[in-house]
Amino acid sequence: MNSIDFTPLYRSSIGFDRLASLLDSALTSDNVSAGYPPYNIEVVDDNRYAISLALAGFEESDLDIKVEKNVLTVRGDKADSSEHRYLHQGIANRSFERKFNLADYVEVTDAVLKNGLLTISLVKEIPEAMKPRSIAINQASNGVLEHQKDDSRESKSKVA
Known part of the structure; x- marks a missing residue:
């Protein structure tokens, strides 16, 4: 029996390679004592x-x-x-x-x-690490994130 080509699945999906191999093995497995x-x-x-x-x-x-x-x-x-x-x-x-x-x-x-x-x-x-979580959206001014501006101010004050 020919196996199914899962190449289109791999083009747009990440991490589904195990699913494809499971499907392939299920279709080609020996069902003598099924x-x-x-x-x-x-x-x-x-x-x-x-x-x-x-x-x-x-x-x-x-x-x-x-x-x-x-x-x-x-x-x-x-x-x-x-x-x-x-x-x-x-x-x-x-x-x-x-x-x-x-x-x-x-x-x-x-x-x-x-x-x-x-x-x-x-x-x-x-x-817990795999469960969905919310990501906070930070405020940006002039294209620079606020925490990046704070970091640059701290580094300038250390130089002075």
């Missing part, structure tokens, strides 16, 4: 999210949850249950790996396995 396990992604409120995975038959010891480089990975490795003889096995107990790309500043806060559902809580916490 349906297992089924999951929901829920918006709890403005900055909180929850991912729920249906993991019937899995225990906490069968699961591994990691976050590395803005990618949340959930792995399940079910021990071999060869002691059971099934006439029909409709509950999948196979191993899996599910990955979720996380935006900047999204952190995993909790994971709970209850009634066959693994619920992973996430929160987006933007640092």
Whole structure:
């Protein structure tokens, strides 16, 4: 499959290169096991999210949850249950790996396995330095900012 050319995006946007690579990898990724396990992604409120995975038959010891480089990975490795003889096995107990790309500043806060559902809580916490802030507009006279004039007066008085 050919990848999409994001060059026009780069001409007028700064810092969206990660988004373009995410889109490109999503379009070219291997979706062999895309349906297992089924999951929901829920918006709890403005900055909180929850991912729920249906993991019937899995225990906490069968699961591994990691976050590395803005990618949340959930792995399940079910021990071999060869002691059971099934006439029909409709509950999948196979191993899996599910990955979720996380935006900047999204952190995993909790994971709970209850009634066959693994619920992973996430929160987006933007640092204070990254939040919008107002910039004061200074008064200018004759094209020179007031604080620049004050600095030049101080430097002249030091010379005298």
